[in-house]
Amino acid sequence: MPLSVFRKSFTKESKILLLGGEGYIGSHLFQKLNTHGFSRVYSASRSAKNPGSLRVDLEHCPDFDQIRNAKFDVVINLTGQITRPIESCLAQNTVGIQHLVSACADSTVLIQLSSVGVYGSGDFAEENSPCNPETPYSTLKLVAERLILNGLPDDRRLILRLSNIYGSTQPKGVFAYLKRTAGSDRVLDFNNDGSLLRFFLHVEDLCQAIVQVLDNYDKIKDPILNIIGKDKFNIHQLIDLFEEKFRVKYQRNFEPVKPYDNMRSISDDRFRNLTNFEEMFTLESYVNELVNYAH
Template sequence: MLLLGGSGYIGTHLSRKLKSNGFSKVFVGSRNSSGTGGVGLDITDVSSVRQIKAGNFDFIVNLTGQISRPIDACLNQNTLGIQNLIAACGEHSTLVHLSSVGVYGSGESVDESSPCNPETPYSALKLAAENLLVNGLDQHQRLIVRLSNIYGSSQPKGVFAYLKKSALSDAFLEFNNDGTLVRSFLHVEDLVSGLLALLEKNEEIQSPIVNIVGKDRYTVTQLIELFEGKFHVSYRKQFDPIKPYDNMLSISDRIFRQMTDFKEQYSLDTYIDELVDHAN
């Protein structure tokens, strides 16, 4: 198995999970990978990606393309990089591609059969990558996994790191929406458990696209109030008076949960308690 972008946040957690569950041949592919179990490659470099076909991997898990800035890097990863991956996939390889529920855009509720209407450059590029895979690989060779927001220990950036830092420094909070942005949150350890379950059920999967969505769902305003209560602070904050983008209120992942019997082991409430404990 090859984890592309496996030295990143999700990749390091997934690699540990796989190895602890009996996957002995797990290789990490990234620009800086080297040594035993490391494959130095850049998916935007066609000559570099040729190593993938030579490796004859059963599973290729694509964790790259999870960046929104700079946008040209996001563009290259999700277009040129995907085209190179398609060309490099062997006949007996299955490409598991991590995408985003942001591709659905805004609305009341969706599932995997719903049309996509992305509203941000990042989500549009994630959908572009999906479309390339759908048109470039047979269904038995690919699985697209759309994720909600991921959080967990050691996460260096994101909304939780921002709120924690601001709680400890009395910084001024600024948001580029009116506070009604809704996000569902899934702990990284729950995510990698879910991905492991999907890999083990691969031959039984009937849907070419699977949502994995955390049950902890908050608006930005609710999330701020939760942190204020946990840290015993009152943030100074400013919201822009505009409606948020990619704001889907309810996203079903029933297919994934029924197929794997998945249940979360972590909760956002407990995680924030841990942040408070570490801060004291």
């Protein structure tokens, strides 16, 4: 990549499309962008339930004529966050990405949300570290990255590799499982030995981070940015936290299997030095919210 990339600047009048904008992250980001003063934010999804949303299926090529003809300044792709069925993940992160790259080919900037899972397992990773994904999901996220990096010029694509996202309306995931089980039989079953380590970032903090990426887009010189939450917990530590806050005792059942995509330290200094970003939320305060809501 060239040492200097001349990227466009975005303004509050820039035309922004959130692909997957009616999903978990997308709905939060739509609100955050509007609150931040962006006046031309549009949403697209397969179902398009909200008024004014575009109906776009990543696997259906004619749908992308809408994106191409609308001449958006930037498309933020929030889709592809699928683990089951893997066929859908495969289609969205290959054929779907190829359709999207084609739709953005004239002048649109594409920002792709990816995963730090692409690094695989190890002691430390940064953006220049080799990728060694260990799950089908992470592998397909890396495939999507490669298609975008090879399909669009340097100044019109950006990959954001994210750690685990959580928040108050999240319907699935380990927090929902721990909360639900605290109110039922309190028996936990995990398919690893409990050493699974994850970095957690609140969805509102993620949305603020993306706003700051847009505000500083013209200063970015790299094709990939990590955005990592400072809260770091393994499964045992998460269970300890929930036991303390919910005042319960779980039965913990683990399999003697090492977890996949288990990186022990990940740097996002590149992003934080660019934006001076700091989180507003902590995982402990979120669990306190769950306790208060349960009662």
